[in-house]
Amino acid sequence: DSLEQQTYRDFHTLVVDNGSADDVRKILAEYPTVSTIFNNNNLGFCRANNQGLSLALENNSQTRPDFILFLNQDIILEPNALHELMSGASRHPEAGVFGPKILRFHFDRETDDGGHPVATNVIDTSGIYPTRSYQFVSRGEGERDERQFHEGEVWGFSGTCVMIRSKTWELVKVKTREYLDDDLFMYKDDADLAFRLHRLGVHAWYIPTATLY
Numbered sequence: 001d002s003l004e005q006q007t008y009r010d011f012h013t014l015v016v017d018n019g020s021a022d023d024v025r026k027i028l029a030e031y032p033t034v035s036t037i038f039n040n041n042n043l044g045f046c047r048a049n050n051q052g053l054s055l056a057l058e059n060n061s062q063t064r065p066d067f068i069l070f071l072n073q074d075i076i077l078e079p080n081a082l083h084e085l086m087s088g089a090s091r092h093p094e095a096g097v098f099g100p101k102i103l104r105f106h107f108d109r110e111t112d113d114g115g116h117p118v119a120t121n122v123i124d125t126s127g128i129y130p131t132r133s134y135q136f137v138s139r140g141e142g143e144r145d146e147r148q149f150h151e152g153e154v155w156g157f158s159g160t161c162v163m164i165r166s167k168t169w170e171l172v173k174v175k176t177r178e179y180l181d182d183d184l185f186m187y188k189d190d191a192d193l194a195f196r197l198h199r200l201g202v203h204a205w206y207i208p209t210a211t212l213y
Contacts, residue, residue: 008082012065016052018042044185045159054177057166069163076105078211085163088151088207095203096168099157100210101126103145119213121145127154127206128194136191147208154206156194161212172196
């Protein structure tokens with residue numbers, strides 16, 4: 001629902017479902033403008049997202065989007081989040097990758113009067129980077145958000161939410177219809193993607209005014 005509340009409206013939503021056993025088909029039927037791909041089995045994060053990328057990027061140039069935004073299904077966006085990401089992309093045409101500030105929610109400890117989870121000002125991630133031993137760390141994870149991380153270049157972003165120019169996807173493409181590495185079922189796929197983009201010299205910019213939970 002937070003996508004429906006975005007102030008920026010020039011986007012199309014594509015949901016790739018990986019063999020869910022819940023009521024996802026019934027829920028998505030309530031959103032007729034959303035395109036869907038339903039897999040009978042769990043193909044893994046990379047294969048499923050490659051399906052969505054192929055559908056979006058391998059159309060003719062008239063319908064091809066300028067940007068692709070990856071968004072996990074459990075993310076909540078502030079109403080101006082997409083507007084801020086797009087504004088950031090306009091300010092930094094030299095960059096190919098953009099990411100938001102992601103804060104944590106109290107899902108199990110606190111609720112408001114309506115019983116809904118309460119947002120915190122604790123950072124979940126504001127970008128990722130490798131240590132010398134190539135362990136990948138989320139910048140600011142667990143820290144209180146005091147606006148200590150300003151708009152600027154970072155090493156990479158979590159796959160939870162990342163926006164990448166379509167032309168940048170062509171640079172990192174492994175082979176036909178494979179942009180993410182299909183051999184990675186789940187986890188560290190974002191680190192692999194960031195590493196490949198970094199080696200290609202693609203700049204990644206952190207946009208802290210785009211806030212998600």
